[in-house]
Amino acid sequence: xxxxxxxxxxxxxxxxxxxxxxxxxxxxxxxxxxxxxxxxxxxxxxxxxxxxxxxxxxxxxxxxxxxxxxxxxxxxxxxxxxxxxxxxxxxxxxxxxxxxxxxxxxxxxxxxxxxxxxxxxxxxxxxxxxxxxxxxxxxxxxxxxxxxxxxxxxxxxxxxxxxxxxxxxxxxxxxxxxxxxxxxxxxxxxxxxxxxxxxxxxx
Numbered sequence: 669x670x671x672x673x674x675x676x677x678x679x680x681x682x683x684x685x686x687x688x689x690x691x692x693x694x695x696x697x698x699x700x701x702x703x704x705x706x707x708x709x710x711x712x713x714x715x716x717x718x719x720x721x722x723x724x725x726x727x728x729x730x731x732x733x734x735x736x737x738x739x740x741x742x743x744x745x746x747x748x749x750x751x752x753x754x755x756x757x758x759x760x761x762x763x764x765x766x767x768x769x770x771x772x773x774x775x776x777x778x779x780x781x782x783x784x785x786x787x788x789x790x791x792x793x794x795x796x797x798x799x800x801x802x803x804x805x806x807x808x809x810x811x812x813x814x815x816x817x818x819x820x821x822x823x824x825x826x827x828x829x830x831x832x833x834x835x836x837x838x839x840x841x842x843x844x845x846x847x848x849x850x851x852x853x854x855x856x857x858x859x860x861x862x863x864x865x866x867x868x869x870x871x
Contacts, residue, residue: 702753703796704760711792713763720771723784746782749797754782 699705746754758765764785772781786793 699756699760701796701800702749702756703793704753704756705792708757708789708792709761711789712757712761715763715767715788717767717770717775719788720767720781720784721775723787725780725783745779746786747797749800750782750786753793753797754785 758768768781772778776784
């Protein structure tokens with residue numbers, strides 16, 4: 669009994685470990701997809717309050733009333749990929765989260781903070797964002813091709829069905845015509861027989 673229990677417990681532990689490894693792998697994949705790499709982490713750790721305060725911002729536009737730093741909100745004027753990156757980097761790199769807390773909104777507005785951040789990390793994250801854009805385009809193209817193929821297959825199937833129905837109707841018409849001809853011949857043969865019998869009777 670004991671060996672069986674130990675084996676069962678070991679199986680459970682192994683299954684839990686496997687699930688943990690799978691989850692960890694998914695997290696690593698997401699970090700890689702959004703460009704939150706070790707190189708980026710190390711670079712971001714060098715940022716200070718002065719890095720942001722002294723950064724030159726040109727053609728800066730007035731912020732809207734909702735342009736505030738909320739814990740659950742990042743700027744809505746970011747691209748979808750940048751918004752996902754910003755949310756992830758805030759949760760994964762405490763240094764940038766602390767800088768954001770200190771700077772917003774006392775020294776910088778939310779919009780300004782993220783403009784500066786993405787300017788600073790541009791060379792680190794741009795390749796990942798471009799890869800994500802290309803991947804999204806390829807996925808969209810694949811879906812369009814798949815939809816086109818499905819549509820084409822349906823049209824071919826409908827055409828074949830309609831053609832098959834037409835052929836069946838023609839075949840039935842031909843069979844009916846032949847049957848009618850056979851009936852006519854039988855009737856004519858019967859009339860001929862009757863005529864011959866009447867002639868014999870008269871003789």
